[in-house]
Amino acid sequence: MTGIKRYLYLALGWFSLVTGVIGIFVPLLPTTPLVLLAAWCFSKSSQRFHDWLLNHKYFGPIVRDWQSADGIPRKTRNRALIFMWCGMGLSMILVWRFWATVGLIAIGTAVSWHLLRMPLRNETVLHDEDNKR
Incomplete structure (x- = not known):
């Protein structure tokens, strides 16, 4: 490089x-x-x-x-989805422009689709591994 x-x-x-x-x-x-x-x-x-x-x-x-290839915790994924949509919803209300709303919905849908397709990590296994360290 x-x-x-x-x-x-x-x-x-x-x-x-x-x-x-x-x-x-x-x-x-x-x-x-x-x-x-x-x-x-x-x-x-x-x-x-x-x-x-x-x-x-x-x-x-x-x-x-x-x-990691293990995925993300379900709680983390769900929290990310909730905060993302709440933040974008607030932005849509504050900005109130048609194309901005369409753009935010398109981006939110794509990110949501990606997050929902990611593998979920078994959190109990992770906690057991952390306790061994």
């Missing part, structure tokens, strides 16, 4: 992570997708930062859940 491309990925990763942290406090600014984007960017640019993010107390579980 060229040096410029690596630095662009690194800059996008940090921008995404900082924006995701801001999203914790600002309604309608998503945190999880931005943290996942940061992890992907770091995986392309800096193994050190990628490892740091994987081992982070708060962001590590988000990234590890997404990267």
Whole structure:
């Protein structure tokens, strides 16, 4: 990978992570997708930062859940769907533009379809594995 491309990925990763942290406090600014984007960017640019993010107390579980082939917990999936649709519903009401509403419904439907097709992880097995560590 060229040096410029690596630095662009690194800059996008940090921008995404900082924006995701801001999203914790600002309604309608998503945190999880931005943290996942940061992890992907770091995986392309800096193994050190990628490892740091994987081992982070708060962001590590988000990234590890997404990267694992075991799927996501049902509770997490359902919570993501509820918050996503509530946030988009509020946006549709506040913006009240036909094309914005159509766009939000299309994006929400696509993301919902993706989340509903993801495998669900057996949470009891995960807790047993965590207790062994």
